[in-house]
Amino acid sequence: MSKIIGSSLPNIPWVDKPENYKMPIWRYPQNPIIGRDAIECSNSVFNSAVVPFKDGYAGVFRCDSKSVSMDLFPGFSKDGIHWEINEKPVTFLGEDKEILKREYRYDPRVCFVEDRYYITWCNGYHGPTIGVGYTFDFKTFYQLENAFLPYNRNGVLFPRKINGYYGLLSRPSDTGHTPFGDIFYSRSKDLEYWGHHRHVMAPIREDASAWQSTKVGPGPIPIETEEGWLLIYHGVINTCNGFVYRVGCALLDIDEPWKVKCRSKYYVLAPYEYYECVGDVPNVVFPCAALTDADTGRIALYYGCADTVTGLAFTTVNDLMDYMKKYPL
Amino acid sequence: MSKIIGSSLPNIPWVDKPENYKMPIWRYPQNPIIGRDAIECSNSVFNSAVVPFKDGYAGVFRCDSKSVSMDLFPGFSKDGIHWEINEKPVTFLGEDKEILKREYRYDPRVCFVEDRYYITWCNGYHGPTIGVGYTFDFKTFYQLENAFLPYNRNGVLFPRKINGYYGLLSRPSDTGHTPFGDIFYSRSKDLEYWGHHRHVMAPIREDASAWQSTKVGPGPIPIETEEGWLLIYHGVINTCNGFVYRVGCALLDIDEPWKVKCRSKYYVLAPYEYYECVGDVPNVVFPCAALTDADTGRIALYYGCADTVTGLAFTTVNDLMDYMKKYPL
Amino acid sequence: MSKIIGSSLPNIPWVDKPENYKMPIWRYPQNPIIGRDAIECSNSVFNSAVVPFKDGYAGVFRCDSKSVSMDLFPGFSKDGIHWEINEKPVTFLGEDKEILKREYRYDPRVCFVEDRYYITWCNGYHGPTIGVGYTFDFKTFYQLENAFLPYNRNGVLFPRKINGYYGLLSRPSDTGHTPFGDIFYSRSKDLEYWGHHRHVMAPIREDASAWQSTKVGPGPIPIETEEGWLLIYHGVINTCNGFVYRVGCALLDIDEPWKVKCRSKYYVLAPYEYYECVGDVPNVVFPCAALTDADTGRIALYYGCADTVTGLAFTTVNDLMDYMKKYPL
Amino acid sequence: MSKIIGSSLPNIPWVDKPENYKMPIWRYPQNPIIGRDAIECSNSVFNSAVVPFKDGYAGVFRCDSKSVSMDLFPGFSKDGIHWEINEKPVTFLGEDKEILKREYRYDPRVCFVEDRYYITWCNGYHGPTIGVGYTFDFKTFYQLENAFLPYNRNGVLFPRKINGYYGLLSRPSDTGHTPFGDIFYSRSKDLEYWGHHRHVMAPIREDASAWQSTKVGPGPIPIETEEGWLLIYHGVINTCNGFVYRVGCALLDIDEPWKVKCRSKYYVLAPYEYYECVGDVPNVVFPCAALTDADTGRIALYYGCADTVTGLAFTTVNDLMDYMKKYPL
Amino acid sequence: MSKIIGSSLPNIPWVDKPENYKMPIWRYPQNPIIGRDAIECSNSVFNSAVVPFKDGYAGVFRCDSKSVSMDLFPGFSKDGIHWEINEKPVTFLGEDKEILKREYRYDPRVCFVEDRYYITWCNGYHGPTIGVGYTFDFKTFYQLENAFLPYNRNGVLFPRKINGYYGLLSRPSDTGHTPFGDIFYSRSKDLEYWGHHRHVMAPIREDASAWQSTKVGPGPIPIETEEGWLLIYHGVINTCNGFVYRVGCALLDIDEPWKVKCRSKYYVLAPYEYYECVGDVPNVVFPCAALTDADTGRIALYYGCADTVTGLAFTTVNDLMDYMKKYPL
């Protein structure tokens, strides 16, 4: 039995696993929980980052507007399922105008560390890189320096310092629809200067696990367990008709998170449903956030569907660990 | 209040805007109005060009046969919604066999100017270029010289001479699935010799209006209004899983139509419905014709869906103008 | 009236052609007959090869696992519609470990010649090539030498020797999502050494039959008729949003099967249904097997749908012959 | 014996053909006649257009500056071999600022028709197209409307009206290093409105004449002969290490110049010498101008070498005609 | 000390190794020995195949004509250095017109086995494949069946049967400037039916031996030595400015030649000289033939230079073996 190290979350959104269901992750039956037109200006709402907040939930959402401009929007929910998203995007405060200048913002993650909620996202600064900011209340947001040079996507913080350092996973990229991508780990004393970059994992180029043969990138904030950090990540294959984004998981060493202790050979979630297969970018499930309840091991997974809407799915730490060990790479 | 300059069309196909509907264009509920098998040989019927004709409507339709050969077919309708399309393609008459020789024909537009219905289309002549022809009765068709050298697509005539010249919008291209495209204006005294080419508008390469970042091309015959020519056009973005075609609008100067007075930042129609997202070419809405009623400002928009079927949608000149001004580029 | 030369198959799966149906092939109404999760580990089950076996049917199925590893699995059915597929892939016996070493296996065909069932498939050996094996009972399988050097796909045997030689159709390719492809014929005395390679047919690069403009490849085992070999094949067009795979047919000379006597200009099956248009690879119908009944001329066609599930469709030798002659290339 | 129809040019630059030389064109021994640093700011001087002018010669030269900005520069010579090129580029006068605005200019041709020297060149106007201008004295230059919509290169006028129309050859292209290209003919009454576009010739895609398998484009002003228009053109092959530009010739019908009466299978000039094989773009010979002497049939050919320097070569109308007929396509 | 197993060739072309020369292969000082204009129609003469013949030498040469048509030409020499090449290409005799029909022919090898000279070459048959023919006298040539299906290049026979089979190395490819390529071994009883295909060696994708990171292909007929078959092969790297072709060597098992016993990490010949670096395809040395003298271990290596001219270089079996062992992969 695996155990999550973390807080209780008794009101975690939850639906029991359907009987005889064989996959380790099962969907919320009323998916998508957030439609493409959740706010007036939106073309699509997906790749969302949610956290427990006060007696409910808050989040930062990627809403592409009807100009297909990409930006971050705060949102709030009582139950984690029904969301109110602000009509106005996040405005960041900060000292250096050079950094505050917005080119585009997408694919946020939110991570509570110590006393505040950190947001990391893909931030346009002469190319995509990892933006970093924080908020205490999801009303006022502060922006820090970009973590890295371009070109990079999918910056994912660890929920506590490791050996005295903030830890950050990311996927260096190129300027376009990158046809490659490994996961790397970086660390920082101050969230401003980063170093000690370590390779975590690469695509599996061969038949053994072809769903992750083109690129892999980190998904939600890693989940601390007694066995290590449970990482849910996306993997991509390049078919003759485009990329297919699926979801896998891995177990990272608790002190040296760049060391992979176990990694799923089988995907744990893939585009099966209409809203995952049909949309602005067909065949995409893209996980960006997970709520966890340490008491029960329950995990509620939020994921973008076809770059158009937001889905919710459920699993437990045991389901993922067992599946990963049953079908190891 | 904007006003269309043109004829009354009391029997224009029409459905009122659904309550609380926020987009400026709304669909005909029984879409698609023309299925892929509208005629026996057809694989798909889309990108259609319709005009008022006698007490009803006539049109020229792109039907790709079950050999996926692209040709133009005349069709007729009493109400603009239910169409009878000929089983035989258009045969053009003319003097020069070099020009009459058919390679392929697609994406027609029909434009009534002065005394006859002109047809322009993408015409294969050692590469795609703009074919020009006319008919009085949609039975006998005459072909003129190609307007331009290859490679070009989407030739769209203005419905009256401007300062004594016929005007023609088009989108120069390359020989394949062109990854670029601007709209240009050309003029002619005689529909045979063209010149005075002027740039009208380019894609918006940045986040500000990314739905039109790869290419833009003219759609239906421009609609004359008191404020200028209302142009409905298509815009394309290149995702990792292919092109998405959407619809926008712009206002062109009445005397110098290459001068853009206003242009929509937000798209006005995009692939949302199954028949727009799924088909031979997923995620395409492609407008080719608009009926207008000057009395009411109503516009009935015909558009190809997923390169497979034909859809119908409704708007008014005010809806488009207001939306364009509310979200200007 | 065309006539199949072959065995009776009174229990061939069958549904009569719907009234007024105009295409030469019609689908089984309860398609797909095999879902993507037919076995526990499968992501998708498609491109299947079935034959009459004992008093029912047996087959070899391409099941991509949830790691998207491609392998061959035996399966059995009483009626050709409801299938039990083994949870374990085929294991081949043979003498040379170099040949038995599995890289990946996909797109099998099964062909009964003389005394046994031969299996041919796309076999990974430093690149894709044509693997050859046989079984008597679909329990024990023996692997022979690969027929060709890489790079090749779609090896399809003839069901009897022709002029004393085994005959094999194939589609030479490259290492990736090959954007070209012709059908070739090769022959062998012993199924080990192949030669006398002859070109059979090329894509039609022009508008005349654009659905087969990018590549063509052989499908099910050719069907012997009084007029020649009836070949059902796949053809591919490259759209701006990816490849579309459709189905055509041709008539090959009975003694010199590289000579094409007739070839369909129109496709005979194309992606129309949801399960053909939506899936891991949208817009694919890919035929790999056909059951035939010489008494009635009936043909039951098995085909992969969207690289995800397996469909069944029906036709007769007369339907195909007539359609091919009505719309000749 | 072929005969040039045109003026005498007794002082045409000339060197006799070396003994036993077997190719129809031979080089000036002191090539290149214009070095890359002919003017102070130049990186390269090539693809030059020269004509007889007063008692010597004048020309318009493509000089790429040391910023690799492409522009046109007037130049003068007494003997056609030693040239003085102005340090300042051509400034065009004209009425419409939209047309006069310079993006870039390159690959000029100069053609005397009736009373003035017309210049055509590749003109940047939201993409490359054919600019048109004229001068009487190579001091004051006037710019007319662009002949065509983008994208086009290599506009080459005929030296007299044909059936009352100005004639213009060109090579439609795309926006980059175009991997295709045919020659087309267009005509105009007024040099402003162009039409009656006719295909002249395409690349030879096969082994028969592979040096011209990728694209072909017109070179110098066509030379009128008793047998038709003698066209010297460039042809390109795409090797694994880039394009190789060579030179061929063709004979066009005197009244319908889009009809090719004869065309060389063998090239007549190719990169052999160091200054043709080594430079900013290796392996390019690119002909842009030819002086002719009707009395002797002599032709002095000016051509760009490796996109870096200017070469001079010699031939006669008989040499070219004989070679073309000896090795016909 | 390594020893060649084979005939004496006392009059082998030879120049001693320059003093202090450190590379294992040294050039003939008067290179190139055959210029691009060796025959009247030739654009280039390279990739040549020579053998001892009577009291001198004969060969089959790739001459690209001045139409850049690729064909094979017989040639003769007394000393192996000065060559007379026929002005007319080889004409093959044979029974099946389908096979005799010439599309294009290039990169020949000549191999004496038992009683005749076999020629193998890249033969156009609906794509490049390996043509096979033979001659007794270099006057009359007979063509056999193509060895393989397309797409393949560089067919190289072994000079004797191995375990009763003819052996053939080749490099399967695609239809263009193939960016991949491994060497395979095939065998045949009768030179008509081929099988038992075995992988020999792949490119080295990493820094360890990057000169051969894109593709490798067999060069001259393998040289039998006491230690195994000495294979001289070409290797290619893809730079930002194109492919560079270099030369390496390997030692293959004498009975199972698909087993590589040793392989050079360092190249043994690379483009250094002007005629190797500059030409129609810069930076190519491409070995196609080797003369050997068993008495002295001398090897005279013929190689194409820049796809333009023919070079000659010298080495010994010891030089190659020692170098290969000194810098093993």
Add this chain to the structure above:
Amino acid sequence: MSKIIGSSLPNIPWVDKPENYKMPIWRYPQNPIIGRDAIECSNSVFNSAVVPFKDGYAGVFRCDSKSVSMDLFPGFSKDGIHWEINEKPVTFLGEDKEILKREYRYDPRVCFVEDRYYITWCNGYHGPTIGVGYTFDFKTFYQLENAFLPYNRNGVLFPRKINGYYGLLSRPSDTGHTPFGDIFYSRSKDLEYWGHHRHVMAPIREDASAWQSTKVGPGPIPIETEEGWLLIYHGVINTCNGFVYRVGCALLDIDEPWKVKCRSKYYVLAPYEYYECVGDVPNVVFPCAALTDADTGRIALYYGCADTVTGLAFTTVNDLMDYMKKYPL
């Protein structure tokens, strides 16, 4: 008059500017100063980094071996012109084996800061990134953490701390022959953790300065002057036959070096000479080091030529400043 801030270097290699020479940089007449075979194993020696050391000079050289393996080699010279390069590559000492593991190393720069010589280079660590190390004596070398995540090239340190931080210029890239590239500035307190990334300059995509239209990257260590940091950098254009690398210069703000005060429109050095135009990668001049003498303003520039040999050229701070100001961007 501009003035270098730095040390005297009376024995700087030097040749006076040729009379009437108009470019701001002139070559050493006996170039290349280091040949491709400077050490026994080398295929090429280029992109070299040299500094004053003791009474002469030392450097770290990129030598690609004859396996085309890329590594760093120490070298020494008395006069800066004649160099002895070690036969063995640099071995780095350090604590973490993960970092010390060599994949490949190339394009070094050497920079003296405070008390030691820092080396930065392109270091393979699951993709190219910026390696950092130091030496006191060019005998013992210590390696630090990589500065950045992959993918990055051309790490160039500033020769003193700026506002208390080490400064580092670099060019983020992709995994291959990157077709884009901007220069960025990063800073660090400890050479281990880097942040405060600022954009410095981008390519000039248009005709105005097309030689630097594809990518730009920093060259030698910036030279401190009274007006700011003088940066010599490389710029690249993409022609139809590959990249051409040229050299430009810019003036950066002394305290905020990401602010560009002036930038050359014209290149200051470009491939003109044989050894710059012909070699393993034609048409490359790539500057990596500069010696300076504060007394005279002299600069000796070391640059790689055609990725094959090393060239030396001369200029002065005034020559560069004047030229940059005369032709500003």
